[in-house]
Amino acid sequence: MTANPLDDLRPLCRDEAAFEQLQQVLAQREASREQSQLDEVRQAQRTQILEAQRQAAEAASQAKSRFLAMISHELRTPLNAVLGLSALLSRQVVGPLNAKQAEYLDYIHGSGEHLLAIISDILDLSKVETGQEHLRLAEVSLAELCQTCLAMVQPQAAEKGLTLSYQGSAEVxxxxxDERRLRQMLLNLLSNAVKFTYRGQIALAVRRCGAQIEFQVSDTGIGIPADQLEHIFQPFTQLDRGLNRQYDGTGLGLALTRQLAQLHGGHLRVESQVGRGSQFFLRLPLQGPAASGAARPTVRLGQNDLRLVLIDNDLDHHRALVAYVRTCGWQVTGCRSWAEVQQYLRAHRPDLVIVGDREARNLALGDYLKQLKPPQVAQPIKVAILRPNDLALDTLADADAYIDLPLTIAKLERVLSL
Structure with a gap:
C-alpha cells in the first residue's frame, strides 16, 4: 500500500475528524485534477482526429476536381473528331446521303453536342471549386442580356406551348x-424552368435590392419537395433518380450556377411548392466582387490593421482557417459567444466577421447580426457565414457572403476580398 504523504502530519493535528476531512478534500481535488488532465488529452485527440478528417475531406475534394478536369480534357479531344466529321458528312462533302443516313448523322451530331455540354459543365465546376476560374468583369446591359437568354430558350418553350415573359427594372x-458567366447562370435557370414545366409560363424579372441586383426566374412547373430544396444544388443530383428518368441531364447546372454566384460575391436560393412551380432568386453585387477592377478578387495581404472576428462555439474546428488568415497579415480574434463579440466591439471595429458552421444553426443569429449594422455601429461590418451542407440558404440570416463547406483556400480568399 502506498504511504499517505499526510500521515507525517497526523501527530501535529489535534482534531482527528478535521484531519480526515482534510484528507478527503485533498483526495477529491487530486482526482478532479487528474480527470481534468484526462479530459484535455481526450479533447486534444478529438481535435486532431477532426482536423485529420477535415484535411482528408478537402484533399479528396481537390483530387476529385483535378481528376474531373483531367478526364474531361481527355474526352474533348475525340469529341472534336466526332463533331467535326459528322458535320462534314451531314453537308455531303464526300458524297450524297440517303434519308436514313442523314437521320443517323443528325442523331450522332446531336448526341456529341450534348456530351460536349456535359463535359464543359464538369470542367467549369472543377475550375471554380479549385479556384482556377477568373472572372472577366465588365458593364453588362441587363435588358439586352435577359432578352438574349429568353430568345435562346424560346424554341424549347414554344414546343411545349409555354409563355415567356420579362420584367425589367427602371432603377438599374x-x-x-462576367457577362459570359452571368449568361450561363441565367440560361441554366431558364432551361431548368422549361424542362420541368408542362403548361403555363416562365417569367424572368430583374430588380434592385440595395447594393445588389436580383434575378428571379419563376415557373408553373412540377415544383420541388421541401426535403429536396438543398439537395438540388449538389453536383450530379436530380429530383428523378430512377433508372428510367423522365428528365435528361447530369444535375450539374444548379451546382455550377450557385458556385458562379458565390464567385461573384452573390448567392442563389430557391422557393418551391410541389405542383405549383418554383422561384429561383439569383443575387449579385451591382458593382461586382470587392476587387472589381481585377480579374479575380485580391486578398488583402500584409496589412496588420485588418481585423477579423471568428464566432463559433468550437474554435478548434477552424484552426486551419485561422492559421491561413494570419499568414495573410490579418489580426484574428476567436469568440465563443456573442457576449465576447460585444466585448470586443467596445474596443475594436473588425473589418470582417466570419460565422462558423456551428453558430450558423443558432436560431437567434439574425438578431445578433443586427448588432453589426447601424444604428448599433457607425459603419456596417461585413459578415460571411460558413454554411453547412444540410442547412438551407433561405433559413440563414442575412449576410454579405455565404460559403458552402468544405472551405477551401479559393473560397476563403473570396471571403477575405469582401
Missing amino acids: STCLA
Whole structure:
C-alpha cells in the first residue's frame, strides 16, 4: 500500500475528524485534477482526429476536381473528331446521303453536342471549386442580356406551348459582372424552368435590392419537395433518380450556377411548392466582387490593421482557417459567444466577421447580426457565414457572403476580398 504523504502530519493535528476531512478534500481535488488532465488529452485527440478528417475531406475534394478536369480534357479531344466529321458528312462533302443516313448523322451530331455540354459543365465546376476560374468583369446591359437568354430558350418553350415573359427594372440598367458567366447562370435557370414545366409560363424579372441586383426566374412547373430544396444544388443530383428518368441531364447546372454566384460575391436560393412551380432568386453585387477592377478578387495581404472576428462555439474546428488568415497579415480574434463579440466591439471595429458552421444553426443569429449594422455601429461590418451542407440558404440570416463547406483556400480568399 502506498504511504499517505499526510500521515507525517497526523501527530501535529489535534482534531482527528478535521484531519480526515482534510484528507478527503485533498483526495477529491487530486482526482478532479487528474480527470481534468484526462479530459484535455481526450479533447486534444478529438481535435486532431477532426482536423485529420477535415484535411482528408478537402484533399479528396481537390483530387476529385483535378481528376474531373483531367478526364474531361481527355474526352474533348475525340469529341472534336466526332463533331467535326459528322458535320462534314451531314453537308455531303464526300458524297450524297440517303434519308436514313442523314437521320443517323443528325442523331450522332446531336448526341456529341450534348456530351460536349456535359463535359464543359464538369470542367467549369472543377475550375471554380479549385479556384482556377477568373472572372472577366465588365458593364453588362441587363435588358439586352435577359432578352438574349429568353430568345435562346424560346424554341424549347414554344414546343411545349409555354409563355415567356420579362420584367425589367427602371432603377438599374447595368451591373458589373462576367457577362459570359452571368449568361450561363441565367440560361441554366431558364432551361431548368422549361424542362420541368408542362403548361403555363416562365417569367424572368430583374430588380434592385440595395447594393445588389436580383434575378428571379419563376415557373408553373412540377415544383420541388421541401426535403429536396438543398439537395438540388449538389453536383450530379436530380429530383428523378430512377433508372428510367423522365428528365435528361447530369444535375450539374444548379451546382455550377450557385458556385458562379458565390464567385461573384452573390448567392442563389430557391422557393418551391410541389405542383405549383418554383422561384429561383439569383443575387449579385451591382458593382461586382470587392476587387472589381481585377480579374479575380485580391486578398488583402500584409496589412496588420485588418481585423477579423471568428464566432463559433468550437474554435478548434477552424484552426486551419485561422492559421491561413494570419499568414495573410490579418489580426484574428476567436469568440465563443456573442457576449465576447460585444466585448470586443467596445474596443475594436473588425473589418470582417466570419460565422462558423456551428453558430450558423443558432436560431437567434439574425438578431445578433443586427448588432453589426447601424444604428448599433457607425459603419456596417461585413459578415460571411460558413454554411453547412444540410442547412438551407433561405433559413440563414442575412449576410454579405455565404460559403458552402468544405472551405477551401479559393473560397476563403473570396471571403477575405469582401
